[in-house]
Amino acid sequence: MTARVLFLSEGSSDQGLVAHVEGIAADLGTQVTVSAPDLRWLRSSVGHSVADKLRTARELGATYDLAVVQRDADRGSPDIRKAEIAEAVSETWPDLRHVPVVPVRMLEAWLLLDEQALREVAGNPRGRIPLELPKAAAVERIADPKQRLKDTLAKASGCKGRRLAELQQRFPRNRHRLLDLLDRHGSVSEVPSWQAFVADLSAALRGL
Template sequence: MTVRVLFLSEGSSDQGLVAHVEGIAADQGVPVTVSAPDLRWLRLPAGHSVADKLRTTRDLDGHYDLAVIQRDADNGPPEVRRTEIAEAVRAEWPGLAHVPVVPVRMLEAWLLLDEQAIREVAGNPRGRVPLDLPKPGAVERISDPKQRLKETLAKASGCKGRRLSELHQRFPRNRHRLLGLLDRDGPVGEIPSWRTFVSDLTVALNGF
């Protein structure tokens, strides 16, 4: 059986997680097809909530066995987002199996640990300036991982002036590249929210 997976991300740049969903499934020997519809062109209600996205996707007559739904914890406990996702699925698509993906506080925290990937994406792979990257056990306590990632990419690049401004403008694209380069066997495996995601997805996939 090929498991039909619906992936719903918080933002378009989070869709790099699709490759990791596919990779985790391959590790388990479970064949999957993953669909990640781009809903930006549709007129969703204000807020673009999980419920809105589920309702829209369901109305497009999609047929899926499992939904993988990403929602950053932001400033609240991850359990709040997990409950939000579960309630949205129950209300909008009863009976659909789902896996919540809840980075703490933001997905950028998962991207702050791989020094070589950061230097590569910053365009200065042989740079030597210390980046002072956080330890895996502390990265989820950073108050603003997105800003920290922007600052780290800037430091790694060595850019100044106009080149630095251009680097900042490329942040969404660079973030997407970093997500694609994320090593599932690397330091991210020490982050509790990543481990929970992998564990939940593994259990769900092995249930088919």
């Protein structure tokens, strides 16, 4: 059996998580087909809430065995976000099993741990400027992981002036690339919110 999985992300740049959903399934020996529709492209009136996205995905008519729903914790509690996701599923698609993905505070925190990936994406793979990266145990306590990631890429690049400005403009693309390069068995595997994602998804896939 091939499990049909719906992936709903907070933003389009988070869809790089699809490959990790597929990788976790492969580790379990489970075959999955993951659909990650860009709902705003399909229908401009789609709202930003989880319920809006689920409702629109259901209206498109496809059937799924599992939904994986990503929503950053931001400055709130991960449990609050998980409850919001569960309520949205119950309201709009009550018979659909789901897995919440709640990075703390933002998904960017997961991308701050791999020095070589950061240097490569910054365009300076042989750079030697110290990046002062956080430890996995502390990365979830960074107040603004997105800004920290921007600053780290800038430092890793060694760029100044116009070249630095061009690098900053490419941040969404560079962030997506870092998500592609994320080693799920590397330092991120020590981060509690990542561990929760892997555990919840693994349990759901085994239960299908």
